[in-house]
Amino acid sequence: MDTGREQAVLTVDGVDALFAALRDQGYRVVGPTLRDQAIVYDDISGAADLPRGWTDEQDGGHYRLTRRDDDALFGYVVGPHSWKQFLHPPRQRLWSARREDGGTEVTAEVTPPGRFAFIGVRACELNAIAIQDRVFLGGPFADPHYQARREDAFFVAVNCGQAGGTCFCASMKTGPKVEAGFDLALTEILDDGGSRFLVEIGSDAGRDVLVSLPKTAATEQDRSVASEIVARTTRSMGREMPDGDIRELLLANLEHSRWDDVAERCLTCGNCTMVCPTCFCTTVEDASDLAGVETSRERRWDSCFTMDFSYIHGGSVRTSARSRYRQWMTHKLATWIDQFGSSGCVGCGRCITWCPVGIDITEEVRAIRGGG
Amino acid sequence: MLQVASPDPMVPQVMRIVTRRKDAPDVFTLRLEPEGDDLPAFAPGQFNMLTAFGVGESAISVSGDPAKGDGIVHTIRTVGAVSRALAGLRKGDTLGLRGPFGVGWPMEALEGKDVVLLAGGIGLAPLRPVIYRLLAERDRFGEVAILYGTRSPGDILYLRELESWRRRLDIDLLVTVDHAADDWHGHVGVVTTLLPRVAFDPENTVALLCGPEIMMRFGVQALGNAGVPDEAIYVSMERNMKCAIGLCGHCQFSPVFICKDGPVFRYDRIRYHLALKEL
Amino acid sequence: MAVEGLERIVREHPFFAGLDESFLELVVGCARNVRFEAGKYLFREGGPADQLYLVREGRVALEIAAPGAGAITFQTVAEGDIVGVSWLFPPYRWQYDAHALERVRAIAMDATCLRNKCDADPGLGYDVMKRLVPILYQRLQATRLQVLDVYGKPAA
Structure with missing residues (x-):
């Protein structure tokens, strides 16, 4: 997979080291994890918290987790959660007011910077975040809460290794390959030796983190295998949005x-x-x-x-x-x-x-x- | 890429009620002055979000004179929990205000034109800033006709002002009610029946409509029959609003947001959608 | 007033605008000038509907009396409008009061005369109907809007 971006290869331990490095830099590391028989997004402390070896079976009105016959870290697609619950949470206090001495004092709610590191963000989700950026930050009035949560977010994206039964990003031209809006992008390569990850650098912040991690150089073969993985995912979309306007x-x-x-x-x-x-x-x-x-x-x-x-x-x-x-x-x-x-x-x-x-x-x- | 939102557009500024006047059994007018911060400037047709602390927020058009810097004036009809709470406030009480928001009446498009204002019920309030401007700069406009329809004589807003305006010789002002007792000697009938009674050149007229949606739809029809094209007609729309800045999604009217693309729209740009139900 | 003057004012009233000259001659024969001072009634509910009034000046309130509410005005008409359509069909009784709010000058068309001429000349009858029906329709439409009570208080 030749994208013109710098690439390297990480092991599972390398991914673990990536999460640790992000935490050391003060990020709140959030990623996919198993809960209530679904893959949800929550705080994770290491690669061990990822739904390793699990996948999801999806169809209209249907979601079920099943075991994979390998130990893939990212061998599933998207669950009921999306990153909007962190950037645009379900509940947000806007202000409080106090009436005293015949007057009223209004205090705005200030949201501190989120410093999120989002792990395992898919191409469709990066596009979704770009869309919400335009909604909340692109008009004459910006939402200060979204802005604070969004500002320093670090994105570790993942190129989907398989498409879900209800996926149709290929026909929406929003995936499965991550194209923009990430700091690092992983493609999980599974072979007899287990998982390794081709890492693509999407930003200076991504490069800075990667520098300190144990990694090897990406080979031509790694690139072509990763490329084939994405191509296979594209071909196996469970749904398709019709063409046309x-x-x-x-x-x-x-x-x-x-x-x-x-x-x-x-x-x-x-x-x-x-x-x-x-x-x-x-x-x-x-x-x-x-x-x-x-x-x-x-x-x-x-x-x-x-x-x-x-x-x-x-x-x-x-x-x-x-x-x-x-x-x-x-x-x-x-x-x-x-x-x-x-x-x-x-x-x-x-x-x-x-x-x-x-x-x-x-x-x-x-x-x-x-x-x- | 990220722009700074300061001050936070969702946080109200505190206003104090300077005067409160009852206009009709269920309508009252508040004049507000800011506590501390400067008075927000507004254009005719814009609205503010008014907060009754502890109860909620409601979108209310500005009904005062934009040229008069003596406070922000709102005429409010009690129809829900927030307006009822606002109705309970007295002189000296505080309330919250965010705004002004929205795109108002096209004042520049009126210059040199005959102007017909068609107001229905509480819809006279958002048009009153236009009337102040028309009267203050009377020579910039052609014929001016103000047609106002409401439910009954007791529901007529701004009665004394209407009487003083009607004495002017350089405008037509007609009021009609849907029904009246026999002590009412004015017009009875729907507001569109007044159109043939005022002078305007349909080919050189801009008409501004504000009132219940049904009244506006029929108003547009009557103006059309009189020869005023849809492109010269503006209407002020109303939908549920929570944020007034295009972020909450509530006021969508197909492609537009009433709060930021309106509330005033040129009729030809929304007529297709106005004809569809439940949009 | 000379017939010539009457012919001119009938011709000038919007209700008969553009009426064929031969028809005009026929309807003028049924017309006379009338005048009502402010407060007077053009007619009362239940009375014989024997006139069609073409208002030339002044406003007329159309009222229905309701017990406890006095007279409720449901429409006012003025210069250029017509008052009264009950003359057109049996039982030829007025359905409401027509009350002059100010001095009213009008052309009164004798209903029996007009009906007879319309019956005798269906061309005239059709022409008169084409003038009446749009007015009736507009009033029906206006009534619909009033019934909708669009300015009324919405149900909470």
Whole structure:
């Protein structure tokens, strides 16, 4: 795999040393780990915390962990979590206020720098973070909390060694090869000797960390094996987003009968919005002590699938499941482009896997397009 | 690449209520002055997010005179928990304010044109800053017609101001109500029935509409029948808002965010979406 | 007033704008000038609907009396508008009060005369209907909006 970037090879111990080095530099190291029969993102202390030897089986409304017949560290795809829970957490206090002496004092909540080192970030997820960067930092008003968490984040990306049953990043052009936005990118090479990792340097910070680690030079063979791994992953995508101008397609079909069809199945539970790595909507909630002296406001994730989401005095604008599914999907795939310059979908497949009734966004697009 | 967000756009500044006036049974007007910080400047049609501490926040249009630097004026109708809490505040009390936000009325597009304002109910409040400007700089505009419809004579906002404006000889101001008792001698009927009663050249007119969405849709139709093209009509939209800065996602109206791309939109740019249900 | 003057004011009223000259001659024969001082009633609910009024000046309130609420005005009409359509169909009874809010000058068309001429000349009848129906439709549409009570307090 020749990307023009500097490369080296790490062993499993080398990866362990990488995590230790990042921790020594003051990063909070977060990566995939096993919990509640799923691969989730949490603080990890070393390579031993990774879901070594596990993989995931995914399909519409279906997620199950199974053992691999090897000891791969990154032999699975993405789970119910995404990195947004760290950069854009489910709950965020915005300010608190105190009423005294006939006046009111408002104190802004200040978020300290996150100093996250994210381990095992996939191409689709790097694209998702780039999309949320445009949402939270690209407009006239930036979100200071996202900004603080995001600013010094260190990304150890991974090129997927296999595609999941609901993956479709290849057709969204957001993977499986990581292209940008990382400090170091790993490709896990499995052979008789176990795992080793071709490391690609994506930034000065990445190079600085790598310098201190035990490593060997990357050979031509390492490069070509890594290249073949990514090519194989590309070929084995479980799903595919149809070609063509999807924005145009959906906006021209806002009254298509398929919206009624999907509304028959959709439970409007909002799971898809919670697991989506780009969904960013929030609501706010105010709290008060009994005397009304101490008050505060908290922001929390919200979902366009709730009735309250579109409430204006007197009622909700989107009362039907049809209109709420349509809002979600047309925003994700169409109007997002008007708003932020790209699709809001990165093809990670989470919304398909975690939908309790297995609604498949690629299938819905195909149905609206008609034919194939 | 990261820009500094300072001050935090989600944190309200504290304002003190200088005057409170009741306009109608469920409508009141507050004049606010900042505690400490400077008075935020605003353009007609922009809105602020007002916080009733401990209860919540609501988007409210500015209804005062932008040229008058004597505070920020909001006319509020009690329709929900936040506006009810705001209604309970008295002179001297404090509330939170973030803003001003949004794209307001196209004041520059009005110059040299006949101007028709079509206001419905509380929709007169966001248009009042426009009226102040039109009257203050009267010679920059052609004919000026202000048409205001509301529910009943008791619901008419800014009654004394309307009476003083109506005495002017250089504007047309007509008020109509949906129904009235026989002590009301003004117009009864929907606001669009007033259109034929005022002078404007449809080919050289800009119309600004603010009111319930149904009233605006029919207002646009009536203006169209009178020969005013959709490109010369502006409407002020309303949707659920939590942040007012395009980050919470609530106020999306297909491609646009009402909070930052609006609330005022040129009609031809949103007419397609206005015709769709539950968008 | 001379017939010539009456013909001019009928011709100038928006309701008959562009009316064919031969039709004009027919309808002028049914027309007369009327005047109501402020506070007077053009007609009362239940009375015989024997006139069509073409308002030339002044405002007229259309009212329905409700017990306990007095007279409720549901529409005001003014110069260029018409008052009254109940003359068109049986039982030819007014459905509401028409109350002059200020001095009102109008052309009163004798309903029996007009109906007879319309019956005798369906061309005229159709023309008159084409003038009446859009007004009825506009009023229906306006009524719909009033019934929707768009400015009313939303359910909490």
